[in-house]
Amino acid sequence: MLLRFRVANVRSLREEQELSFVVPDEGDSPAARQLPLSDGKQLPVYPVLGIFGANASGKSNIITALKHMRKAVLSSYSAWTSHEGIPRDEFALDPKAAAEGTFYEVDFVREDGIRWTYGFELGDRRVESEWLFAYPKGRRQVWFDRDASREKVFDFPGDRVQDRARLARTTRHNSLLLTRAANDGHPQLTPVYDWFKQNLWDVTPETERPQREAYTAQRLLESEESRRRVEELLRVADLGISGAEVERDPDGRSVVRLRHSGGGAEAVPLDWEVESFGTRSWFALIGPLLLALDTGAVLLIDELDASLHSRFAAEAVRLFQAPWVNTKGAQLVFTAHDPSLLRIPGGGRLLEPGQLWLTEKDERGATELFPVSDWEPTEEEDLMTSYLAGSFGGVPKISEGQIGRRLLQTDTSAEMETEEV
Known part of the structure; x- marks a missing residue:
């Protein structure tokens, strides 16, 4: 299961943003699943996250960033070439962003209960850094650490990884070591690669x-x-x-x-x-x-409500929420506009505050991502009403009739300019 995703300098995601399936503060949650870990502990994890926000606030860019990371892992060895550079799609509204790295990192748990952290930072021409950590007994094990600025680029502490010298020698500066290893069927690293291959499937209705x-x-x-x-x-x-x-x-x-x-x-x-x-x-x-x-995969659906009635969209959410249907720990990340998804017809919540994430753009045009749980709504609070009222942010800052008044002002200004000519 996917625990967390972190990203920076991808499209409107200028600064590091985090999307987390982990229940905040490990509190009680009827929607959460207790995920068994290899150290004997259990971690409460949500099966569904919904991302809401105003138009052009960056909702879809969260999905896009997850897709970009998956594509990089699966194809960096075969598709990235020295003459074309590394595809990055960095933040376009700040000239400094082009000179800074693009950052991706995920935390996930495989079927054996071992938690993994894998990430990398990309420049235009080379992989600046790459790392893989495992937590088989709750403590971090560094499997490999890569830093292009060091004289010794690749480090394999603890000698846990097989064929270390060959991997270091044959991994190009513009490809990921994980991709290179899986290309040869590396027995230890291929299962990590396979997690990306079998997850983060995207659907745009x-x-x-x-x-x-x-x-x-x-x-x-x-x-x-x-x-x-x-x-x-x-x-x-x-x-x-x-x-x-x-x-x-x-x-x-x-x-x-x-x-x-x-x-x-x-x-x-x-x-x-x-x-x-x-x-x-x-x-x-x-x-x-x-x-x-x-298959217990992570499914990404951009604009779930774009061509579906809210009832259909809600049914899709319920499929993943219901433990008797979702028996293999599948997860859903979706973006939507329709606030009715925040409330079930008979009253109550379709999503808990920790499952509801909002996007807003700051004055620089950069997206900020945050969960409604940060606002600590009460158990009785109607999330749809509070969301529409702007209590949590994430809604268009526009007053009633504002668009019509803007059009009228534009038409009036155009007429005045024509008369002056």
Whole structure:
């Protein structure tokens, strides 16, 4: 499971920002899972985090940064070349940022309960630093530490890592040692690499929808159990759908028709083209949701509510929150605009204060990320009402009618300039 993610100098994330799944102060939380660690202790960890904020406040950049880190780990050895430099996407509003490193770090726990910390700092032409720590008995073990400014760039304290000399000799200055090691199937470091390979899967509901529709259709054909789960998720969203039909066309593509029923009449299969955009978006999301739940992966969904009704979005959150459904410790990070996701219809909270993160931009245009738990809301406080009132920040600083007045002022100014000419 992912515990923490830290990042700096990526897009609008100028200074170091941290996103944490760990329950604040290890307090009691009905939403948290008790994660067993290798030292015998347990750590309360959230299965879901939601990131809210005004437009252009940097919500999506948190997801993007996680994707950038994953891509760097998976492809630095094969894709980064000396003549093109290292892709960084640094903060653009400060000229000094180009000369500073881009920083990434994650804390995570693998299936054996061992906690790991892995991170690196990138310059334009070389990896400035890279580190890997393990905590098998609760105390930090340094597996390797890399610093490009030292005469001896690579250090392997404790001689824990096999093939140290070869790794140090063959890792290019512009590639990550972890990628280099996994490229040769290093027995100790490849499992850390594999954590990135099997996690941080991203979904943007408004893009790549045909591919995800095809994947959900494939799940319908896999087995009777897989079909049952997909159809149940279609029914639970209250779409009037009683089932689904799927077959292969002559080109091998899946053709889906959903069966609709109403008024006691026999269910009627409808052509895919007549289904609503919301229905198709939910269908396309079901496949990735089930894949994450089946494998215990971390799923990233940018703008969960962009093409989904708030009820659909809330159901996606509940899938990860419910321990009887999410049996393998899968996690969800999503961004959204819709404040109704902060409240369930019958009253109460869909997300706890520690699960609700907000983004704001400062006067420099840099994003600040913080949890609502920092504001210490009371247990009875309605988070949606407080959020909309600006009690926690993270909402647009705009008064009612302000946009209309701005347009009127612009039109008036343009008319005056025309008359003067």
